[in-house]
Amino acid sequence: MSKITYKEPLKSRVDRIINSENIAGYVFILPWLVGFFVFTLIPIVATFYLSFTQYDLLSPPKFVGLRNYIQMFKEDPLFWKSMSVTFFYVFVTVPLKLAFALLLALWLSYKSKLTPFYRAIYYVPSMMGGSVAVAVLWQRLFTSDGVINSILKLFGINSNISWIGNPKTAIWTLILLAVWQFGSPMLIFLAGLKQIPESYYEAAIIDGANSWQKFIKITLPMLTPIIFFNLIMQMIGSFMTFTQGFIITNGGPVNSTLFYAIYLYRRAFQFYDMGYSCAMSWVMLIIIGILTAFIFKSSTFWVYYESKEGE
Amino acid sequence: MKKFLSILFAVLFLLSCVLTTQIKTSQTALGSSQSIKLRIAWWGSQTRHDRTQKVLELYRAKVNRKVSFVPEFGSWSGYWDKLTTQAAAKNLPDIIQMDYMYLAQYVQKGLLADLTPYTKNGVINLKDVSEASVKSGSINGKIYAISLGTNSLAIAYDPAIAKKAGVKIPEDGNWTWNDYKEIIKKVYQKTKIRADLALTSDPKFLLEYYVRQQGKSLYKSDGTGLGFNQEKFVIDAFNVNLELLKSGYTARPDEISATSTIEDSLFVKGKTWITWTWSNMFVAMANAAKRPLALALPPKGGKRPGLYLKPSQFFSVAATSKYKNEAAKVINFFTNSVEANKILLAERGVPISSKVREGIKNAVEPAVRQTFDYIALVEKNCSPIDPPDPPGGTEVGQLFKDLYDQVLYGQIKPEVAAKMFIQRANQILMRNKK
Numbered sequence: 001m002s003k004i005t006y007k008e009p010l011k012s013r014v015d016r017i018i019n020s021e022n023i024a025g026y027v028f029i030l031p032w033l034v035g036f037f038v039f040t041l042i043p044i045v046a047t048f049y050l051s052f053t054q055y056d057l058l059s060p061p062k063f064v065g066l067r068n069y070i071q072m073f074k075e076d077p078l079f080w081k082s083m084s085v086t087f088f089y090v091f092v093t094v095p096l097k098l099a100f101a102l103l104l105a106l107w108l109s110y111k112s113k114l115t116p117f118y119r120a121i122y123y124v125p126s127m128m129g130g131s132v133a134v135a136v137l138w139q140r141l142f143t144s145d146g147v148i149n150s151i152l153k154l155f156g157i158n159s160n161i162s163w164i165g166n167p168k169t170a171i172w173t174l175i176l177l178a179v180w181q182f183g184s185p186m187l188i189f190l191a192g193l194k195q196i197p198e199s200y201y202e203a204a205i206i207d208g209a210n211s212w213q214k215f216i217k218i219t220l221p222m223l224t225p226i227i228f229f230n231l232i233m234q235m236i237g238s239f240m241t242f243t244q245g246f247i248i249t250n251g252g253p254v255n256s257t258l259f260y261a262i263y264l265y266r267r268a269f270q271f272y273d274m275g276y277s278c279a280m281s282w283v284m285l286i287i288i289g290i291l292t293a294f295i296f297k298s299s300t301f302w303v304y305y306e307s308k309e310g311e
Numbered sequence: 312m313k314k315f316l317s318i319l320f321a322v323l324f325l326l327s328c329v330l331t332t333q334i335k336t337s338q339t340a341l342g343s344s345q346s347i348k349l350r351i352a353w354w355g356s357q358t359r360h361d362r363t364q365k366v367l368e369l370y371r372a373k374v375n376r377k378v379s380f381v382p383e384f385g386s387w388s389g390y391w392d393k394l395t396t397q398a399a400a401k402n403l404p405d406i407i408q409m410d411y412m413y414l415a416q417y418v419q420k421g422l423l424a425d426l427t428p429y430t431k432n433g434v435i436n437l438k439d440v441s442e443a444s445v446k447s448g449s450i451n452g453k454i455y456a457i458s459l460g461t462n463s464l465a466i467a468y469d470p471a472i473a474k475k476a477g478v479k480i481p482e483d484g485n486w487t488w489n490d491y492k493e494i495i496k497k498v499y500q501k502t503k504i505r506a507d508l509a510l511t512s513d514p515k516f517l518l519e520y521y522v523r524q525q526g527k528s529l530y531k532s533d534g535t536g537l538g539f540n541q542e543k544f545v546i547d548a549f550n551v552n553l554e555l556l557k558s559g560y561t562a563r564p565d566e567i568s569a570t571s572t573i574e575d576s577l578f579v580k581g582k583t584w585i586t587w588t589w590s591n592m593f594v595a596m597a598n599a600a601k602r603p604l605a606l607a608l609p610p611k612g613g614k615r616p617g618l619y620l621k622p623s624q625f626f627s628v629a630a631t632s633k634y635k636n637e638a639a640k641v642i643n644f645f646t647n648s649v650e651a652n653k654i655l656l657a658e659r660g661v662p663i664s665s666k667v668r669e670g671i672k673n674a675v676e677p678a679v680r681q682t683f684d685y686i687a688l689v690e691k692n693c694s695p696i697d698p699p700d701p702p703g704g705t706e707v708g709q710l711f712k713d714l715y716d717q718v719l720y721g722q723i724k725p726e727v728a729a730k731m732f733i734q735r736a737n738q739i740l741m742r743n744k745k
Contacts, residue, residue: 058417143566165566167722
């Protein structure tokens with residue numbers, strides 16, 4: 001520091017820079033900026049270039065034009081399989097999870113002494129999120145001699161199905177796991193429910209509305225911005241599901257749980273086909289982009305903002 | 312003033328970050344003039360991590376105080392991802408545990424050092440090592456990897472149950488595929504205990520064994536295609552399991568696919584009585600099962616023995632290593648020191664040096680001695696190993712697993728799967744044509 005202030009002509013300039021409004025801000029966000037450029041922006045750009053190359057990680061990338069994309073769409077049955085598995089998973093999981101989260105949020109919005117306790121309890125699964133421990137636990141629950149079959153036995157159902165080993169049921173165990181982790185959308189719903197003015201309900205009660213009518217006519221419309229937000233976040237998250245499928249079933253049995261992200265990972269790190277998997281990640285980015293744009297466009301028809309109405 | 316202070320702190324903070332890293336680097340630069348830091352990477356179980364680190368300590372104490380080690384270890388699944396990334400960044404560890412499956416690829420990319428000079432000048436002593444073991448780590452006449460132990464495909468079974476059912480398994484391998492099926496059938500009928508599906512997940516197991524028995528190899532020697540084009544071979548290999556499965560004599564694929572560790576496997580839990588394995592897994596199996604188990608050679612048939620002696624894993628030296636000579640000395644220690652191997656206790660497979668084998672024979676537990684005897688049996692009943700897997704081998708393996716799964720789950724017929732396998736596998740391997 002002292003070195004800089006020695007030189008007279010520099011002093012005023014340095015002072016000006018140091019005292020400027022922005023510089024302190026920039027210095028403080030520098031760590032984040034570095035992280036963003038080094039770990040996000042540059043890799044994204046690099047991925048785009050690499051998606052046009054053949055790159056096995058060990059030797060330098062070779063430019064091959066659109067070959068990866070053509071191979072993907074024309075010659076690769078697993079690409080389509082992983083795409084259909086992922087779409088199925090997203091379109092089943094997201095509505096189920098949101099419905100479940102909303103249901104519990106409604107229940108937990110009633111005031112009682114135990115409510116804070118329940119809120120914490122229900123949030124725990126989503127805190128553990130995509131953790132390996134939960135995945136391993138899930139694997140144990142659903143094997144042929146797992147807990148689920150023991151419980152079924154209590155009800156007189158003798159089952160020795162291995163739920164995660166059966167191509168018909170494996171994807172459902174993963175869907176169940178995702179729905180079980182409903183905590184974070186639930187919390188957001190709870191916050192949304194608090195925002196709805198009590199007076200609306202009071203007016204409805206005076207008009208003689210029952211609780212179903214209150215829910216349909218007041219709660220749901222008032223919650224649409226929250227639903228909109230949760231829908232987008234959950235959809236994007238579900239498309240990128242990796243950990244659960246990787247650890248519990250590793251894409252099997254018979255590729256019935258081969259999520260897009262798992263296949264992409266396999267291509268990159270097991271088949272040493274980095275160029276191809278970069279191309280795959282760009283396809284996924286575009287798909288998520290289109291779907292998000294679609295939801296945004298459609299939101300004008302079903303999302304209700306109080307502020308707009310007031311203008 | 313406040314603003315000035317906040318900027319001052321921010322700058323000081325950044326400076327301190329930069330300074331500490333610089334101090335660190337200058338320390339290592341200083342240190343390297345006196346001592347040598349060797350990075351060494353391996354995969355394996357906790358037992359292996361513990362034993363390997365003890366050997367490295369022994370090396371420091373007995374051989375060279377100046378060498379210090381930076382171990383990088385983990386499990387198989389993460390190991391190769393990490394190593395690939397390190398290779399891409401030209402930052403490979405000095406000593407690398409290498410697998411037969413990846414050896415050719417790494418050599419082809421010029422990532423491994425040629426160890427031939429070190430074996431010639433005696434830094435790595437291979438006097439007591441069989442020609443076959445040395446060859447297994449060589450490509451085009453140059454030695455790129457030193458085997459750490461010998462391994463072979465094997466059948467493990469529960470002798471108590473075989474006895475109960477009144478069947479005798481010829482451990483020297485004098486049985487046919489039909490005998491194999493008959494025995495499994497008989498044991499099931501007498502005891503209601505099933506067999507495991509013979510190793511299904513990888514063509515390196517059952518299919519390769521069968522193909523080799525017919526006098527062919529899994530891959531062409533130049534790696535541009537499969538080494539055979541008979542669909543019949545694939546169908547036969549599929550059918551060994553499929554027939555038994557259909558009659559209910561083996562565990563179902565959905566039960567098996569739900570287990571991932573040795574401790575979890577149906578065989579260890581006593582739900583099946585016979586299984587296929589690699590001989591170096593036998594010790595872990597026997598320890599987990601806590602009951603006496605036995606090893607037998609797989610069924611004979613065809614033109615020649617399908618078995619081969621496989622290096623369980625190697626040590627290689629990175630081409631970028633600055634301390635190749637020091638690294639070679641460490642590898643020599645693992646290969647030839649009886650004292651080191653008394654710590655390792657054949658955890659990596661049967662030691663390749665006959666002197667070491669003799670030296671530790673009385674120190675090892677019974678299950679390890681069983682594998683010693685088994686490997687001795689294989690030595691008399693084997694044919695030479697095929698060249699390492701070509702690039703694309705992993706993808707072919709995945710393809711095989713997918714198709715075999717579909718067959719076992721009853722989704723497609725073996726004939727269809729066989730046809731698809733040969734066609735798609737050749738397509739994948741064609742990319743190796745330059």
